[in-house]
Amino acid sequence: MQLIECPWCGSREETEFHYGGEAHVVYPEDPESLTDEQWAHFVFFRANPKGLFAERWNHSAGCRRWFNAVRDTATYRFHSVYRLDEQKPTIS
Known part of the structure; x- marks a missing residue:
């Protein structure tokens, strides 16, 4: 069992967490102007x-809060976790 570090609760078992997709996806400034194809891409x-x-x-x-994490998709290893109000760390 892998442990994931919650920024508020500390280290917990991975079964307590749910994946929420890519972080830092910017919502379109004018969504009503998007075509169906552009909206589908977003x-x-x-x-x-x-x-x-x-x-x-x-x-x-657990606390039911959302947070961001930098994870290696090849090894599944978490490199860092950070709250939504914190700046994204440099990914190299």
Whole structure:
């Protein structure tokens, strides 16, 4: 069992968390002006890199808060976690 560090609750088992997708996705400034194809790209198309990736996570069985994490998608290892109001760390 892998442990994930919640910024508020500390280290907990991975079964307490739910993945929330790519972090730092910017909402369109004028969504009503988007075509159906552009809207579909915003909603469904996300990066899927091999390596370090910023993601959103929810501590659903704990404090129920959302936070961001930098995780290696090849090894599943978490490199850092940070609250939504904190700046994204440099990913190299």
